[in-house]
Amino acid sequence: MGGKAAGLAQMTAEGLPVAPGFAVTAAAYRAYLEADGLKEFTRRVLDGLGSGRDQAAFDDAAHRISQRFADVPIPAEVADAVRGAYTKLCTETGVENIAVAVRSSATAEDSVGASFAGEFETWVDIVGADEVLKYVHECYVSVFAGRVLSYLSEKDIDPHAIEMAVVIQKTVRARAAGVMFTLSPTSGDRSKIVLEASWGLGLSVVGGEVTPDRFVVDKVGLGIADRSLGNKIIEYRSGDAPVDVPAERRNILCLQDDEVVALATLGKKLERIHQAPQDIEFAVDEELPEGSNVILLQCRPETVWSNADRKPAFDAAAGMMSWITGSISGTATPPAHAHGASHQH
Amino acid sequence: MTETTPGSAARFPFFSESTSPAGGEGWESMYPYYLVPSEETTEHENAQFWFADTMHWSRGCHPFDSIGAEAVYLGVGTFSTRIFALPVSLGLDVRVVNGYVYISPLGVEDPARIRERVAIFQERAGYYYANWDELYGKWKTKMEGAIDSLRTIEFPRLTEYDPAEVVSEARGRSSAMAVIENYHRLIDEFFSIWQYHFEFLNLGYGGYITFFQFCKQAFPLISEQSISRMVAGVDVLAFRPDDELRKLAALSHELGLNSIITGDTGPDAILAALAESTNGRTWLAAFEEAQDPWFNYFAEYGFTHDQETWASDLSIPLQGISRYALKIANGEDISRPIERLREERDEIVDEYRALLTGDEARQFDELLGLARKVFPYIEEHNIYVEHWSHKVFWEKAWDLARFLVDAGFLDTAEDMFYLNRFELDTALFDVVDSWAIGVPARGKKRWQAEIARRRPIVAALQAASAPPAYGIPPQQVTDPFAVMNYGVTTERVQDWLGASDGATDKLNGIPGSLGIVEGTVRVLRSEKDLPLLQTGEILVAPITAPSWAAAFAVATGVITDIGGMMCHAAIVCREYGIPAVVGTGFATARLTTGQRVRIDGKAGTVVVLEPAPETVHATDTAAVVS
Numbered sequence: 001m002g003g004k005a006a007g008l009a010q011m012t013a014e015g016l017p018v019a020p021g022f023a024v025t026a027a028a029y030r031a032y033l034e035a036d037g038l039k040e041f042t043r044r045v046l047d048g049l050g051s052g053r054d055q056a057a058f059d060d061a062a063h064r065i066s067q068r069f070a071d072v073p074i075p076a077e078v079a080d081a082v083r084g085a086y087t088k089l090c091t092e093t094g095v096e097n098i099a100v101a102v103r104s105s106a107t108a109e110d111s112v113g114a115s116f117a118g119e120f121e122t123w124v125d126i127v128g129a130d131e132v133l134k135y136v137h138e139c140y141v142s143v144f145a146g147r148v149l150s151y152l153s154e155k156d157i158d159p160h161a162i163e164m165a166v167v168i169q170k171t172v173r174a175r176a177a178g179v180m181f182t183l184s185p186t187s188g189d190r191s192k193i194v195l196e197a198s199w200g201l202g203l204s205v206v207g208g209e210v211t212p213d214r215f216v217v218d219k220v221g222l223g224i225a226d227r228s229l230g231n232k233i234i235e236y237r238s239g240d241a242p243v244d245v246p247a248e249r250r251n252i253l254c255l256q257d258d259e260v261v262a263l264a265t266l267g268k269k270l271e272r273i274h275q276a277p278q279d280i281e282f283a284v285d286e287e288l289p290e291g292s293n294v295i296l297l298q299c300r301p302e303t304v305w306s307n308a309d310r311k312p313a314f315d316a317a318a319g320m321m322s323w324i325t326g327s328i329s330g331t332a333t334p335p336a337h338a339h340g341a342s343h344q345h
Numbered sequence: 346m347t348e349t350t351p352g353s354a355a356r357f358p359f360f361s362e363s364t365s366p367a368g369g370e371g372w373e374s375m376y377p378y379y380l381v382p383s384e385e386t387t388e389h390e391n392a393q394f395w396f397a398d399t400m401h402w403s404r405g406c407h408p409f410d411s412i413g414a415e416a417v418y419l420g421v422g423t424f425s426t427r428i429f430a431l432p433v434s435l436g437l438d439v440r441v442v443n444g445y446v447y448i449s450p451l452g453v454e455d456p457a458r459i460r461e462r463v464a465i466f467q468e469r470a471g472y473y474y475a476n477w478d479e480l481y482g483k484w485k486t487k488m489e490g491a492i493d494s495l496r497t498i499e500f501p502r503l504t505e506y507d508p509a510e511v512v513s514e515a516r517g518r519s520s521a522m523a524v525i526e527n528y529h530r531l532i533d534e535f536f537s538i539w540q541y542h543f544e545f546l547n548l549g550y551g552g553y554i555t556f557f558q559f560c561k562q563a564f565p566l567i568s569e570q571s572i573s574r575m576v577a578g579v580d581v582l583a584f585r586p587d588d589e590l591r592k593l594a595a596l597s598h599e600l601g602l603n604s605i606i607t608g609d610t611g612p613d614a615i616l617a618a619l620a621e622s623t624n625g626r627t628w629l630a631a632f633e634e635a636q637d638p639w640f641n642y643f644a645e646y647g648f649t650h651d652q653e654t655w656a657s658d659l660s661i662p663l664q665g666i667s668r669y670a671l672k673i674a675n676g677e678d679i680s681r682p683i684e685r686l687r688e689e690r691d692e693i694v695d696e697y698r699a700l701l702t703g704d705e706a707r708q709f710d711e712l713l714g715l716a717r718k719v720f721p722y723i724e725e726h727n728i729y730v731e732h733w734s735h736k737v738f739w740e741k742a743w744d745l746a747r748f749l750v751d752a753g754f755l756d757t758a759e760d761m762f763y764l765n766r767f768e769l770d771t772a773l774f775d776v777v778d779s780w781a782i783g784v785p786a787r788g789k790k791r792w793q794a795e796i797a798r799r800r801p802i803v804a805a806l807q808a809a810s811a812p813p814a815y816g817i818p819p820q821q822v823t824d825p826f827a828v829m830n831y832g833v834t835t836e837r838v839q840d841w842l843g844a845s846d847g848a849t850d851k852l853n854g855i856p857g858s859l860g861i862v863e864g865t866v867r868v869l870r871s872e873k874d875l876p877l878l879q880t881g882e883i884l885v886a887p888i889t890a891p892s893w894a895a896a897f898a899v900a901t902g903v904i905t906d907i908g909g910m911m912c913h914a915a916i917v918c919r920e921y922g923i924p925a926v927v928g929t930g931f932a933t934a935r936l937t938t939g940q941r942v943r944i945d946g947k948a949g950t951v952v953v954l955e956p957a958p959e960t961v962h963a964t965d966t967a968a969v970v971s
Contacts, residue, residue: 184566190700191564191571218571220696223859225568225947312705313562320555320711321467321474327555328547329433329459330823 008167011296014273016266019285019295020093021100021169022085024136026107028078029164032140036072039160041065042144046159053153059146066141074137082136082168083129089170095287099125099171102135104142107163124171132168139166172295175286176254177202178212180263181302182219182271182278188305190277192225193217193264199245199254200235202281202297209234209242213253217264224260229253259284262294270299277302355842357814359391365443368805372444375408375799377765380415380441393438394819395447396833397811400907401648403887404870405444405806408765408799409742412532413648414439414446416539424543426451429473430465431547434824444806447815450824473548477718480545484722487541488729495534495737498527500748503780521777528745528773532766535738542730547826549719549726554825556716563705564697568947570859570919575694576716577916579686583724584920586642586655589635590662591679594669596631600624603674607667612659638733644872646727646888647735650743650762652872654736661875661895668898681920724916745773752776754786756793763796763803810934813841813906832908832928841930852929852936854904856949857915860924862902863943863954866936869896883944885932889914897921902944904932904951918946926951 011018033039045061073079090098103122121142123135142148143162152159178197183190196205196212204210210233216226232250234242255263263282270278281298288295314323360382365372373381382390401417402410422436435451453459473480501520508520553576560572597606602625605618619625640655640662647654655662672679694713698706746758754776755761764772772792779786818838827833832855840853867882869875875896878884883902897903897917901924905914908927918925924946926932932951936942941955 187565189564189566191697192566216566218568219700220571220693225566310702310705312702312708313559314555314708316704316708320715321471323559323708323712324470324474324551324555324715325432325463325467327558328431328551328825329463330825 008169011299014269016269017292017295019101019169019172019297020089020288021167022089023105023168024078024082024166026163026165028075028081029140029166031075031078032072035075038069038072041068043160046149053150055146055150058149058153062144062146062149065144069137069141069144074133074140079133082133086129086132086168089168093170093288095170097127099127100132100168101171102126102132102139103167103169104139105165105167106143107165136166136168139164170285170287172201172283172297173285173287174201174283175293176200177281177283177297178205180267180280180282182267182280183302183305184216185302185304188308188310190305191219193219193267195255195260195263196230197255197282198230198232198235199249200237200242202283203236204232204234204242206281213255215255215260217260219264219268222261222264222268224257227253227260255284259294266294266296270296274299274301277306279303356817357394357812357842359387360395360440360442360815361387361391363442363812363815366805366809369405369443369802369809371798372802372806375763375765375802376406376411376441377415377767380411380439382440382442389438390440391816393449393451393816394838395440395442395449395815396827396831396838397813397907398439398446398448398831399811399887400831401646402446403906404649405803405809406441406446407650407762407803409762409769410649411441411446412535412766414441416536417542418448419536420539420543421547423540425547429469429548430462432459432462432466434826442815443809443811444803445811449816450827452824470548470551473545474552474715474719481722484541484545485729488538488734491534491538491541492729492734492737495531495734495741498531498534498741500524500527500741500745502748502751503777519781521780524748524777525770525773528770531738531741531745535734538730538734538738542726545719545722546726549723550826550829552715552719553723554829556712559708559712560697563701563709568859569856571693571697573916573919574690575697575713576720577690578717578721578724579681579690580683581721581724582728583916584681585728586639587665588681589639590665591669591681593628593632593635593662594666594673594679596628597666597670598673600628602628603670606663606670612663615663616659641736642728642732643735644875646731647739648731650739651759652739654732656736661872664876664895665898668895672898727913749773749776752780752786754789754792755796760793760796763799764792768792810931813930814838818842837928837930850953852904852926852932852951854926854929854932854949854951855908855915856945856947857903857905857908857925857927858918858923858946860902860922860946861943862924862946863941864901866904866938866940866942868933868936868938870933883942885936886914887933889917897923902946903927904929904936904942904944906931906933 008018008021009023033042042065045064049057049061074082086098086100089100090096101122101124121139123138126132126135143159143164149159152162176197176199178195179202180193180195182193184192184194186194193216195215195217197215198205198210198212205212211230212232213230214226214228215224217223218225229251232245232254235245236242266282267278267280270280279300279302280296283295283297285293285295314326398414401413406414418437418439425431426435433453435453437448437450439449440447453462501523503521503524510516511518511520556576557569557572560567560575594606597603602619605615605625608615608618610618616629619629636656640659642655643652644654644658644661653661669679698709701709742761743758746755746761749755749761749772750758754772761769772788775788776786819835822828822833822835822838834855836853837855862883864881864883866885867878868885869878870887878896878899880899881901882899883904884896884900885904886896887906888908889896889903889905898921903914903918903923903925905925905927906929908914914925914927924944926944926946926949929951936951936953940953943952943954944950945952
């Protein structure tokens with residue numbers, strides 16, 4: 001299984017909600033390559049390149065391989081399993097002919113850095129099992145795309161070392177989305193979780209195109225300590241272009257209290273798993289039923305406050321009587337961090 | 346009310362600029378001279394910032410009742426200034442103005458003197474912190490001794506001839522001497538009790554404040570409620586009176602007595618009806634047993650002679666019991682789940698602790714330990730001092746008043762409280778001396794005329810509200826005790842100053858207990874008006890005390906004039922889960938029964954949603970003085 005699929009699988013295993021879906025394993029990819037002598041064919045074509053390193057040669061090889069691949073369908077048992085999984089996904093989400101994203105997840109990714117991830121493709125809004133299979137097939141073909149071959153050659157990686165798993169996930173229909181910090185990004189207070197969210201996909205929040213709604217949740221007890229209404233004039237219904245938010249939705253909060261609490265609970269859990277404050281992207285999917293509509297998209301360590309040096313409130317060497325003396329004399333309150341930076345998205 | 350002259354900062358009126366309410370003129374003559382602003386102390390008074398202590402005296406004081414203002418602030422002063430030597434804060438100076446008590450924090454600014462005081466403070470306070478449990482044990486013994494001593498005080502009635510025992514036991518002095526002697530004991534014991542009160546209080550606050558400041562530094566956005574939840578005792582004495590009511594309600598339910606207990610026939614009829622059945626008598630026995638000491642409980646703090654205790658007005662506890670009984674009948678669980686509260690508290694502590702670094706966690710542990718050690722005193726001392734001691738004190742004061750009525754000196758017992766403690770000493774001597782010599786009391790007419798003059802003055806003072814402050818406001822209120830105990834913060838003082846700027850649709854206070862609620866307000870000046878409070882109303886009061894239990898069971902929110910996050914209203918509202926905004930300065934003056942408001946217990950704000958009904962428009966906006 002690829003890195004992406006493994007990450008998603010881990011989150012799922014931890015009981016964390018990611019967009020519902022399934023993965024086609026790397027073993028399925030290997031089975032495909034074994035079928036009908038494909039592996040021998042690709043090896044012959046690649047060997048035939050010799051030491052040539054020009055893009056035209058790579059593109060030519062890619063063309064030959066893709067033509068050959070086009071003649072070889074995905075093995076029946078893999079195809080059946082994918083059809084079954086797709087049908088099951090439709091049933092489980094209650095969405096007929098569910099639109100999914102087909103995302104490549106290659107095992108070699110992690111060993112050669114994140115930039116490699118971009119070399120493979122993601123297709124969104126794929127509908128129907130046949131279409132899903134078509135793009136799984138596209139994923140396999142994409143391992144031998146011209147630009148990939150040239151990239152692998154530069155890095156001196158044998159394309160046969162790549163193991164291609166494919167992740168099929170429901171396309172997120174974000175009613176609202178945003179970011180969540182498991183500390184206060186403005187004060188560094190670790191006892192708070194702060195969420196910023198707006199209507200539609202998270203692009204408007206991350207891109208700073210709207211003033212998002214802001215929620216502050218007590219990490220301990222999970223009470224909502226503050227809600228402030230933002231100014232949400234545009235939203236991304238899909239990734240391409242923003243549209244105006246209808247007037248009746250502009251001045252209401254885009255997250256319900258129970259969604260905020262559900263998200264904060266997840267934030268707390270992620271922080272515990274990773275043992276450090278986290279910076280999380282999330283969405284609320286409008287197609288999924290309430291209670292299971294909150295979806296985590298991404299999670300990474302918070303860096304600004306987490307790396308800041310924080311001194312204890314009182315000089316440990318001075319002893320408690322000195323702390324008390326300072327406190328009742330009104331002199332013991334040091335300024336909260338002289339650290340004004342807040343994490344910008 | 347602000348006096349803004351060009352180029353000078355806004356200030357409150359000086360005492361000399363205050364005016365008496367109509368009919369209240371001449372009030373100055375009723376109190377000891379040092380409690381009243383004077384020409385020779387004007388310079389000092391004008392240089393200070395004075396705020397109204399309506400937490401302890403929510404109404405204009407009867408002359409005798411100003412003894413509390415003396416005892417309390419003598420206690421604070423002695424311990425802060427002379428005994429523990431708090432480094433930067435001395436005591437609180439005190440004045441009575443238009444019958445209301447005003448106090449002024451006094452500070453130390455000279456660095457050399459502060460250093461000297463730090464050394465003394467650390468040694469002396471350190472001794473107390475190090476031996477807290479043992480010394481607190483001694484304190485309880487001292488308090489119980491003082492209360493017992495008060496109980497032995499008697500005022501033997503004057504008879505035609507001294508009792509025969511004076512001769513047969515060869516006492517050699519008249520039993521009437523005990524009247525004067527015991528009057529002095531009554532006063533002295535009261536002052537002692539207030540000394541004991543402050544033996545621990547500021548040290549307790551000191552321990553708590555240090556933990557508080559640690560938490561604020563480690564978690565800049567942490568709420569005051571969260572901090573106190575980590576510290577608060579869950580089964581301390583302070584909850585006992587209310588727990589007794591819950592227990593009695595449960596017993597009533599169990600014995601099938603709810604129809605009697607919840608009737609509104611008045612305490613006498615209810616108790617008589619209960620006496621008629623076996624189950625009723627069983628319940629009455631439990632009721633009797635709870636009364637001493639748990640009903641020795643004032644509806645307020647017990648700082649005035651005219652307040653009822655639960656024991657003296659059984660309708661107060663019966664109302665509470667009745668409300669709990671109805672809840673049980675509705676299937677609600679009214680027990681305080683102490684185990685769960687303790688588990689929750691420990692969980693909260695563990696979670697916050699887990700967010701700290703190793704060094705921080707070590708300080709956290711040490712300071713939490715300290716805060717928890719001192720906190721029971723903060724919660725419990727009220728029961729010993731303001732309730733148990735005061736109850737006996739006022740009982741004895743009333744007995745003395747009846748002595749004066751029996752001696753034919755006063756018409757009614759109530760009259761005595763129109764004399765201050767020194768005048769009363771003089772009058773008592775006159776009564777005993779005149780009796781001994783065998784002449785009619787020489788000052789009877791003189792004092793009765795004076796009381797007749799004072800009666801309308803006190804009534805006029807009590808009908809008016811107190812302006813929240815006088816004098817020059819400080820740039821910053823830094824005294825942590827003023828902030829914590831009275832809710833007087835820099836922002837609050839600025840609110841008071843700005844209160845005449847026409848922004849009458851909003852009041853700011855201290856966030857006492859979380860939650861937002863909208864509702865109709867009921868302004869109650871006194872616990873005597875408690876029966877007026879209707880279910881679902883928002884209670885507006887000068888202060889509240891735990892003995893207003895009946896109110897907390899029906900109110901949907903609470904607003905008070907004075908008090909900080911540790912005042913009773915805040916503590917009890919958090920316990921009950923009712924939103925509360927405390928320390929608003931003048932909610933009782935600015936809000937009118939029937940108005941709709943929204944209170945936000947987190948922001949500490951009260952917003953008026955609908956103006957006051959015209960018919961009962963408040964005329965007592967005494968906050969505006971000049």
